[in-house]
Amino acid sequence: MSWNILHGANDSEDGKAHAVQIIREINPDVILMVETYGSGKEIADSLGYI
Numbered sequence: 001m002s003w004n005i006l007h008g009a010n011d012s013e014d015g016k017a018h019a020v021q022i023i024r025e026i027n028p029d030v031i032l033m034v035e036t037y038g039s040g041k042e043i044a045d046s047l048g049y050i
Contacts, residue, residue, distance in 0.1 A: 001023070001026060001028035001030065001031045001032070002031075002032045002034075003019075003031065003032070003033055003034070004033075004034040004035050005019055005033050005034070005035060005036060005039070005043075006035050007035060007037055008035065008036050008037035008038060008039035008040075009036075009039055009043070010037065010039065016039055016042065016043060019043055020043055020046050020047060023043070023047055024047065031044075031049065
């Protein structure tokens with residue numbers, strides 16, 4: 001999965017949680033996130049990715 005999450009998914013109050021929900025629904029083996037602005041690790045940790 002390749003996804004530009006734009007401004008770290010911080011543009012809305014629940015942006016990160018919504019990003020996590022979408023990723024869970026798709027259940028990709030690999031994710032490439034662009035423009036995470038520091039939230040990439042938090043999203044990856046919440047999904048159990050290494």
